[in-house]
Amino acid sequence: MSTQRVLPQSKETLLQSYNKRLKDDIRSILDNFTEIIKTAKVEDETQVSRATQGEQDHYEMHVRAANIVRAGESLMKLVSDLKQFLILNDFPSVNEAISQRNQQLRTLQEECDKKLTALRDEIAIDLYELEEEYYSSSYSLWDGADLPLCEAFHRRDSCASPGTSTGTSADGMEDIAGPVSQESTPGNLNGHSTNAAEHP
Amino acid sequence: MANDRLRALEDVEKEIAVILQCAGNIILELSKEKHNASLLDRQLAQFTSAVNRVESELSSQIRYLTQVATGQPHEGSTYSARKDCQMALNRAEYARIKLGELGRTCEVLLDPQT
Numbered sequence: 001m002s003t004q005r006v007l008p009q010s011k012e013t014l015l016q017s018y019n020k021r022l023k024d025d026i027r028s029i030l031d032n033f034t035e036i037i038k039t040a041k042v043e044d045e046t047q048v049s050r051a052t053q054g055e056q057d058h059y060e061m062h063v064r065a066a067n068i069v070r071a072g073e074s075l076m077k078l079v080s081d082l083k084q085f086l087i088l089n090d091f092p093s094v095n096e097a098i099s100q101r102n103q104q105l106r107t108l109q110e111e112c113d114k115k116l117t118a119l120r121d122e123i124a125i126d127l128y129e130l131e132e133e134y135y136s137s138s139y140s141l142w143d144g145a146d147l148p149l150c151e152a153f154h155r156r157d158s159c160a161s162p163g164t165s166t167g168t169s170a171d172g173m174e175d176i177a178g179p180v181s182q183e184s185t186p187g188n189l190n191g192h193s194t195n196a197a198e199h200p
Numbered sequence: 201m202a203n204d205r206l207r208a209l210e211d212v213e214k215e216i217a218v219i220l221q222c223a224g225n226i227i228l229e230l231s232k233e234k235h236n237a238s239l240l241d242r243q244l245a246q247f248t249s250a251v252n253r254v255e256s257e258l259s260s261q262i263r264y265l266t267q268v269a270t271g272q273p274h275e276g277s278t279y280s281a282r283k284d285c286q287m288a289l290n291r292a293e294y295a296r297i298k299l300g301e302l303g304r305t306c307e308v309l310l311d312p313q314t
């Protein structure tokens with residue numbers, strides 16, 4: 001009986017073994033149960049004494065009941081093996097499970113990135129105002145290496161409309177990353193020219 | 201789809217327990233001096249139907265696997281989607297940490313007592 005549990009090489013042999021196990025276990029349950037019911041019948045004529053016959057029937061019923069339980073356990077093991085085989089080899093359902101999981105993960109990733117992008121846009125707006133305020137104040141320590149966000153926008157606007165004046169200080173012209181004063185924002189001119197004057 | 205088949209197999213496991221339960225109840229009832237015939241009939245009907253259901257369900261599962269199984273290993277994976285999602289969550293976590301630091305810096309600067 002144990003040799004039937006050795007794993008066969010091919011899937012056909014494996015599935016045939018599953019079929020055989022199923023048939024054997026169901027047959028075992030039904031036969032043993034039928035025999036128990038037959039043994040329960042009280043017979044008047046016995047070859048041995050009634051006590052001996054009773055003991056024999058008692059022992060036989062015990063063994064048959066144990067056979068029924070063993071067959072039930074074997075069926076549970078068969079169901080467990082079938083579940084395992086299904087998980088590993090049922091490609092249509094595995095493909096569907098993979099595509100569902102991929103879809104869920106992609107949705108989560110897109111939602112995350114969408115919220116991050118919205119957050120970035122909001123913070124960029126606030127940062128623009130903050131930088132304008134900071135770089136136009138006298139507390140700024142800007143050295144001209146990094147272009148502030150507000151200046152980047154100013155430069156972009158001036159490139160888009162070349163008719164406007166592009167600078168009022170020579171320092172600003174020489175320094176590539178220097179500030180670009182705009183007639184449209186006269187409030188910044190004082191601060192930027194002050195900064196330009198502070199450069200060596 | 202996969203869950204339906206696995207759920208069906210779990211129902212089969214419950215049916216096997218019902219088979220053993222009914223067999224035990226029938227023999228218990230027969231051991232009494234006075235049998236309850238209606239209970240015996242009910243239990244026997246339940247036993248027979250459970251055995252038939254288990255056999256038919258397991259046979260159909262084995263037939264389906266015979267048609268579907270190839271013997272080759274499945275090489276699909278969700279690794280790339282998981283990695284992309286993990287990176288997105290890392291980006292969000294990093295942004296949260298940086299905003300937290302910014303918030304604490306602003307609180308420190310605005311609070312004159314610290």
